[in-house]
Amino acid sequence: xxxxxxxxxxxxxxxxxxxxxxxxxxxxxxxxxxxxxxxxxxxxxxxxxxxxxxxxxxxxxxxxxxxxxxxxxxxxxxxxxxxxxxxxxxxxxxxxxxxxxxxxxxxxxxxxxxxxxxxxxxxxxxxxxxxxxxxxxxxxxxxxxxxxxxxxxxxxxxxxxxxxxxxxxxxxxxxxxxxxxxxxxxxxxxxxxxxxxxxxxxxxxxxxxxxxxxxxxxxxxxxxxxxxxxxxxxxxxxxxxxxxxxxxxxxxxxxxxxxxxxxxxxxxxxxxxxxxxxxxxxxxxxxxxxxxxxxxxxxxxxxxxxxxxxxxxxxxxxxxxxxxxxxxxxxxxxxxxxxxxxxxxxxxxxxxxxxxxxx
Ligand SMILES: NC(=O)C1=CN([C@@H]2O[C@H](COP(=O)(O)OP(=O)(O)OC[C@H]3O[C@@H](n4cnc5c(N)ncnc54)[C@H](O)[C@@H]3O)[C@@H](O)[C@H]2O)C=CC1
Ligand SMILES: CC(C)CC(=O)C(=O)O
Ligand SMILES: [Mg+2]
Numbered sequence: 001x002x003x004x005x006x007x008x009x010x011x012x013x014x015x016x017x018x019x020x021x022x023x024x025x026x027x028x029x030x031x032x033x034x035x036x037x038x039x040x041x042x043x044x045x046x047x048x049x050x051x052x053x054x055x056x057x058x059x060x061x062x063x064x065x066x067x068x069x070x071x072x073x074x075x076x077x078x079x080x081x082x083x084x085x086x087x088x089x090x091x092x093x094x095x096x097x098x099x100x101x102x103x104x105x106x107x108x109x110x111x112x113x114x115x116x117x118x119x120x121x122x123x124x125x126x127x128x129x130x131x132x133x134x135x136x137x138x139x140x141x142x143x144x145x146x147x148x149x150x151x152x153x154x155x156x157x158x159x160x161x162x163x164x165x166x167x168x169x170x171x172x173x174x175x176x177x178x179x180x181x182x183x184x185x186x187x188x189x190x191x192x193x194x195x196x197x198x199x200x201x202x203x204x205x206x207x208x209x210x211x212x213x214x215x216x217x218x219x220x221x222x223x224x225x226x227x228x229x230x231x232x233x234x235x236x237x238x239x240x241x242x243x244x245x246x247x248x249x250x251x252x253x254x255x256x257x258x259x260x261x262x263x264x265x266x267x268x269x270x271x272x273x274x275x276x277x278x279x280x281x282x283x284x285x286x287x288x289x290x291x292x293x294x295x296x297x298x299x300x301x302x303x304x305x306x307x308x309x310x311x312x313x314x315x316x317x318x319x320x321x322x323x324x325x326x327x328x329x330x331x332x333x334x335x336x337x338x339x340x341x342x343x344x345x346x347x348x349x350x351x352x353x354x355x356x357x358x359x
Contacts, residue, residue, distance in 0.1 A: 002031045003310050006062040008055065010040040011084055012283025013293035013346075014068025020295035020350025021066060021302040024322075027354045028315050030306075035062075039091075040070025040084035040283070050087035059091055059276070064309035066302060067091070067278035072285050084283075091276060092132050097268035098168070099175045100130040100247065101304070102280050104234075104254035104264060109327035113259035113336045116231060121257050126237045127179060128254060130247025131164075131172040132268055135198075137244045139163035162198045164243065169202050171271075173209035176241035177216050184238030186217045190226045190246055202243065223250070230254055251280050260335040262294025265301035267308050275309045277301040291345040294333040296323055299353055322356035329356075 007022060009015040025032060037043075037055040044050045050070065059065045070084040080086065091097070104126045111118035139161030146155050173189075180187045189206040191199035203220055210218040221229065223246045229236060230250065234257050242250065255264035264280040279297030287293055300323060307316035331352050332341045344352065 002033050003064070004062040005032055005034050005305070006055075006058045006065045007034050007036040008039040008059070008065060008067045009036065009042075010068040010070040010087070010283060011042055011072050012069060012285045012288040014040070014070065014283055016288070016291065016293050016346050017279065017295040017298040018066060018068040020346060020353070021298040023350050024299050024319060024353050024357065025066075025302050025306075027357050028318065030312065030315060034066075039067070039087045041072045041075050043087065044075065044078070044082060044084060050082060050084045051090045055087075056090070056094060060095065062274075064274060064305045065091070065095075065276040066298075066305060067276050068298065069279065069281065069283035071283045088278075089137065092268060093138065095268075095274060095276060096133065096270040097276055098131060098133045098271075099172060099269045100132040101179075101267040101269070101308075102128040102130060102247070102251040102254070102264060104128060104251070104258050106258045107263075107324060107327050109324075109330075110259035110263070110336055112338050113332075115256040116234070120234060124234055124257055125183075126234060126254060126257075127183065127239045128247060128251045129172065129176045129179060129239060129241045130251060131168065131241075131243050132247075133244075134164050134168045135244035136160050136162040162196065164198050164202055166201075166205055169205040170209055172241060173206045175269075176239050177210065177213040177218075180216045180239040181213070185215060186219075186238035188226070188237055188240050189218065189220050190223050190240055190242035190250065191220060192223050192246070193220070194222060199243070206241065226250060227253060230257070255280060260294055262297050262333065262335045263300075265297045265304055267301070267304040269308060273309050273311075275305065277305040277309075291347060292334050293346050294335050295346050295350050296333075296353075299323060299350070318357060319353070322353045325356040325359075326352040 009018040106121040106124035114121040144155035193200040193203040255261040261281040268276040303316040303319035306312040
């Protein structure tokens, strides 16, 4: 059976890192049909919209999407609905991708590249599960209130709405408990229940769902404490489940435990097997075009794509083993470089993963 994969490279380093992941997928003997389409700033520049109809249609009709990143400072002044970031938000919403898996795994070769002492991250394997289609990123109403007295030119205030429904919390909680069952059997639900009504509700609903999983330990932690515990004692966590905004922030923090934001892959899943796979980082305009971006988060996202959307576990493991091999061989993009290792470019890293696959 041919699997259809939509390839959306996007902006900044997006095309560079996606090219390497595509090379890796093509090196496997799989029946894949890859089709590319513009998204983000690249799509706005070419078609006047960050998520053109044709791109959305391609994504919706595919078995999975391989996504790079969107965004560039040069689009900062555009109206919100035309900004490149709306493309990824739109894809998540249209495809119903509510469950975002961000595994923070520290490869043993990278314990010295981590921002923490090696003993704190050796063997680290945390799974952050971020709710992806609710919270303050999508809640209505949002907007600006225009001044009536003309005192402030433009607007006098701006507002967003933090909101979660019970079914939204229940379904992400089930995902987290079921994931924990297959690993360390512990869920930490991260909230701000001491201040926010939305997250007191979150905590109540997660606790209720937790009663259906007596074999999984559940604890609750405020997000500020969680941010601190992640750098103090990260191995205390197994599965972390949290809302859209806290998960966004905590996963960037967790990436540095693994050595670099360029090491953190992600899978965004809906209630079918369809998914969107992207590195957790953004388009990194500061290093775009220099050939120094780390493609491993994207390559590892491609492995997640094979595992979760196509059910090709063996092929996923082959990619993960190949990544481990290139790290064991001492190859490093600049973000994970340390003395005694070999600095390579984005393309050389991708080539090395392909070579390791074929060895
Ligand atoms: N899913 C998406 O498409 C996302 C898009 N963005 C967008 O990306 C743009 C840039 O955002 P930033 O806040 O700078 O975050 P960013 O994640 O793009 O970059 C943050 C820092 O990490 C570095 N970095 C990121 N990926 C790297 C990689 N693979 N290898 C080596 N270094 C890497 C960058 O050079 C930069 O110094 C913005 O327009 C933002 O909205 C941000 C996050 C996610
Ligand atoms: C560009 C944002 C909408 C997304 C983001 O930062 C993320 O998904 O990590
Ligand atoms: Mg983010």
